[in-house]
Amino acid sequence: MSGARHRYRRTGPSVRRITALAAIPVLAGALTGGWVFLRGSPAVATCAGTVTLTVAVAPSLADPMEELATAYRDEHPAVFGYCASIQVDAVDSGRAAAYLRGGWSDPGAGEIPDVWVPDSADWLALARTTEPANRLLTDTGQLIATSPVVIAMPRPMAVALGWPGHQLSWADLGKQLAEPGDDDYWAAHGKAAWGGFTIGLPDPRTSTSGLSALTVLVAQALDRPAARLIEKDITDDLTDDLTTDSAILRLERAASLLPGSDASLLATLRGTGLDDPGASRLSAIPLSESLVYQYNAGVGLGARLPDGDGPELVASYPSDGLMLDEIRYVQLSRVSSDPVKSRVAADLLALLRSGRGVAALAGHGFRTVDGAADSLGPETGLAARPQELGRKPVTVPTVMTALQATFVGVHQRTNTLMVLDSSGSMAEPVPASGDRSRLAVALDAAKAALPMFADGSNLGLWRFSSRLHGADDWDELVGLGPVEEQVGGADGADEAGGVPRRQAVIDEMSRIEPRGDTGLYETTLAAFRHLNQHYEEGWPNQVVLLTDGRNSDPGSMSLDELVRTLRREYSPLHPVRIITIGYGEDADLEALARISDATGAQSYPALDPNSIFVVLVGAFTEIPG
CATH class of the missing domain: 3.40.190.10 (Periplasmic binding protein-like II)
Structure with a gap:
């Protein structure tokens, strides 16, 4: 559907303009x-x-x-x-x-x-x-x-899981989101042709069921009752807790379908047969109960859907978050x-x-x-x-606004250059990690976060220490480009038999060996200028730079000179933001904060190296101001 209002037609009186004479109550x-x-x-x-x-x-x-x-x-x-x-x-x-x-x-x-x-x-x-x-x-x-929001499933799939005796819960849905990628889920239930367990999500910016699902699943990630999110103003907790970003990121990335409206989602269902080998099947969809009824009965929105062999839907009433929406x-x-x-x-x-x-x-x-x-x-x-079946408590709008804003940041495709510190200090062991090095822990976290980059985003990888190429402190490992594009290696060139850029980044990370000093300032400016040269109009353009130390290149510019240069070259019309991550207790957090502030971005401290995953998620999903 388009961004404008939507008017529906059917045989008989038009919904667009219904001229009806009004009545006078006696x-x-x-x-x-x-x-x-x-x-x-x-x-x-x-x-x-x-x-x-x-x-x-x-x-x-x-x-x-x-x-x-x-x-x-x-x-x-x-x-x-x-x-x-x-x-x-x-x-x-x-x-x-x-x-x-x-x-x-x-x-x-x-x-x-x-x-x-x-x-x-x-x-x-x-x-x-x-x-x-x-x-x-x-x-x-x-x-x-x-009308409550329920978890709708095609009847055959729900019956295979024991419906109506077994009712799918929000926790069940959350588990599937946390452990995506099982392409043989339904094989264990005797239905190998159905493939994996896939989830559809209506857009929470326009859909009641999408917004409700977002609220409940974030509440579960924060280990709080859903009612506590919507009846009490905990906006600061939401925006400061990176677990929220991670939960929304998983939800958006794991959803197989993110239509712009409930009607678009239902139309997709109606046109999809469960046994069609080429179909994009959906196993579960948060939906308003009234929409499930209309879909099955062929009334309302259901009457306007295209003809097809889509399965009948049934509803699970999740005991861990079932609330009546007031109309x-x-x-x-x-x-x-x-x-x-x-x-x-x-x-x-x-x-x-x-x-x-x-x-x-x-x-x-x-x-x-x-x-x-x-x-x-x-x-x-x-x-x-x-x-x-209880009544939904009074909504605190700032909480809902914060959830929607985070979703927008996650949903937005980005142009991102990752810049990783590979200096000698990254070889130091991290406590309580099995003697793994700082670099190993950071790379494992980055590898876990990278699959969350949606297709359509651009991604590139640099590393830096000192004097990697003559006087240059940085080295381009994977050129900037679409994450799903096939590339052949560090030069980023297309090559038959290559791997998707997302995988190439992971492969190149695994080959990094820590050595040398920390050429932070020169690398930061070079990355900033590189992204300006490869700017994508209408997207967030961001350098995500991770370092565990402070600038130790004696021949480089000073911090003051770097900040002045960034402010002078930064364009509000074509903003390139530098998101910095201070990794461990030795990172120069003050310098990193000044670098990020010069481009209107956030600096993230990761004082505990074991927390680097949620910090990376926060950096990847930061919403431009």
Whole structure:
């Protein structure tokens, strides 16, 4: 899908612009929760004017909202003498929240709505992080339905694991993310043709299920209940704890599919047969329960999916993080100044809460405000009354924003030059490591982190000590280029029978032998200038430099001269950032901090050499400021 709002069509009335005459609640009926439509009459046929109420809804809610809007049209009422219509637009909730944070001024956002119905109250909390959004969102919203996020699986795969008796948990999913690469997972269950256990992840910037999965899996990595992440402001803990970066990095890299929307993910599923040898099968997908229902029943989003042989989905209700998302009907502040729109908005809310409205929502897989869903059962792949179904606590938006920002940093492909210290001090043993050298520990950590570079990123490798090539203190081991590109060796040239650049970097690391002094300053400037010459527009361009010592090249420039040169040559329009890692207690942390600061980057201390893996993860996933 594109970055703009998404409108769905089907045979019959259009969701893009549904013109429906609004209804007037009879006062007594409205007060008692009832609803009475006024039939059309010659007096009503002539209107003093027209008014349109625009409603932006999550795509999964578009059809029931259309159904209820059609009820207005069929009854032919008027409001205060005006012919009223309702326009329903399907907009991904995360995208709508982003539009609202900017005051709905994005050129691709279209007309600002009068009412917003996201598929989780999380998006309402996230939207309210800017002043423009707070001016528009003065209403806290009225609860109209609920829906939990579940772990969906193709029915045959779930049955092979013991479903419905066995319910997949978030911990099970986390284990698969931590131990990827088993291409024969399903062979152990008698289904070798299915290959490995693969996970799909909807984009957490736009999808409720993607954001929920991100939250729960990060909470598990931090060994905390998911509720503690979203009900208490622990933003500093998230941004300072590199375990968070590592967990999100594994999630993003291990996910076989990262579509831009839930609809794209479901369309992929519908077009994929489990026994198709060329198919990209998905074993598990975090999804809102309502989407599982719509996919299976062929309603809502399910009705708009392409034809295909995709398997039926069933839901696991994870006992370690099952929470009801609240769906709220939110009137924007502009409605209150228009009495006609205010009445239409109130009427639509009353209809949503009426028996007709509850039935329309239930017919698309949504639970009542109390979490009831008696129509769901094993035959639908769902459970009417799952255990441990609690209400999600109030979201702290800064926590969600921090998680999303880290995901953006991880998801972004980078242009990265790794520069490793290979001076003699790197041969010193590391305590509690089995007498392995500093270099060996660092290389093992780098090798473990390198597979997390996604295809499409650029990567290169230098080492440095002193006088490696004449007066030069550095040596290019693998030239900068795409990580998946086949290369033949240290010169980085393409060669038949070569290996992917990612593997070439690992191979060259294994051949490094520590010797010589530390030519830190000259190498830093050379790497900075090299990346400027190989700059990639629109990507983070970064030198990641690791050293365990301090500059010991007597003929090199001074630190002050290096910092002045970096500041003079640094371009905000084409920023190349130098991320430094001070490795061990002998590293010159003050000098490294000044080097990084000159290019607006972070310097990471790794005083305990055994912690170098999480430090490398933090450096690789740093988000440009």
